[in-house]
Amino acid sequence: SGNEHAKHILVEAVAETGSTNADLMRRVPQLTQPQLRVADCQTAGRGRAGRPWRTSPESALTFSLAWRFAQPLSALMGLPLAVGVSVAEALKVFGVPVELKWPNDVLRGGAKLAGILIETAADERGHAADQHAKKGCWAVIGIGINLAAPDGLVQELGRAIGAAPELGGQSRETVLAVFMSALADTLVLFEEQGFAAFVERWHAFHSYAGKPVRILDNGRSVHEGSAVGVDAMGRFLMDTAQGRVAVLAGDLSLRLQ
Numbered sequence: 001s002g003n004e005h006a007k008h009i010l011v012e013a014v015a016e017t018g019s020t021n022a023d024l025m026r027r028v029p030q031l032t033q034p035q036l037r038v039a040d041c042q043t044a045g046r047g048r049a050g051r052p053w054r055t056s057p058e059s060a061l062t063f064s065l066a067w068r069f070a071q072p073l074s075a076l077m078g079l080p081l082a083v084g085v086s087v088a089e090a091l092k093v094f095g096v097p098v099e100l101k102w103p104n105d106v107l108r109g110g111a112k113l114a115g116i117l118i119e120t121a122a123d124e125r126g127h128a129a130d131q132h133a134k135k136g137c138w139a140v141i142g143i144g145i146n147l148a149a150p151d152g153l154v155q156e157l158g159r160a161i162g163a164a165p166e167l168g169g170q171s172r173e174t175v176l177a178v179f180m181s182a183l184a185d186t187l188v189l190f191e192e193q194g195f196a197a198f199v200e201r202w203h204a205f206h207s208y209a210g211k212p213v214r215i216l217d218n219g220r221s222v223h224e225g226s227a228v229g230v231d232a233m234g235r236f237l238m239d240t241a242q243g244r245v246a247v248l249a250g251d252l253s254l255r256l257q
């Protein structure tokens with residue numbers, strides 16, 4: 001990538017670890033520059049709310065990037081969606097057609113192909129010298145992509161799993177370079193303009209527009225209606241019997257009705 005920030009990312013690759021996100025989250029208090037951690041295999045990969053993200057050796061691409069934002073945590077609301085756009089566009093480079101599902105899933109033919117997990121921490125050191133400076137924050141952005149469906153997962157979940165075998169035909173370095181370049185560009189633009197700069201690009205991958213959907217909170221339906229899209233803050237818009245509602249991600253899930 002051509003931007004200065006992206007040229008100074010520390011990179012490390014390991015054969016196996018529990019979770020690259022957990023590894024980087026532990027290090028955040030000591031980090032002074034962005035760091036990328038790549039693992040061939042994760043033994044305790046996680047999704048949102050501690051749900052498991054399963055990988056099988058040799059058939060997953062999993063990596064996490066720790067990135068410091070000058071803005072406070074509250075500015076990062078649309079970040080999972082912007083990262084989704086970068087993953088979808090990088091997959092497109094390899095000829096893999098995907099759809100985005102709010103808030104954080106990348107689907108292929110309606111089946112989950114990639115997961116995105118973003119964990120954050122306030123930057124406690126901030127600008128200690130200048131108490132009036134705005135406090136920044138760190139985000140650890142984890143991305144897991146199936147090159148093949150993990151063994152037994154289709155049976156376990158009782159649904160199809162998306163995969164991108166196309167990525168297996170390239171060297172891991174080539175693949176990572178494309179994803180990292182897309183991600184670094186995305187983070188720089190997000191810092192400058194927020195999710196507003198990504199709304200159109202997100203909609204280009206939105207397959208639920210006009211479809212009947214419901215929003216679930218812990219399995220309980222809280223909104224039902226017709227999917228519209230997303231707004232400049234990354235909220236999901238849907239038309240319900242009560243009118244148009246804008247839904248915050250929180251830990252909600254989206255389902256086709």
Ligand code: ATP
Nearest residue numbers: 047048051052053054055112115146150161253254
């Ligand atoms: P949804 O809203 O679709 O339920 P979620 O956002 O709650 O998804 P995440 O936290 O992003 O889900 O991911 C964890 C979930 O993804 C797991 O509970 C499991 O159902 C599913 N899963 C786990 N590993 C994989 C994988 N390798 N490929 C596809 N899906 C997976």
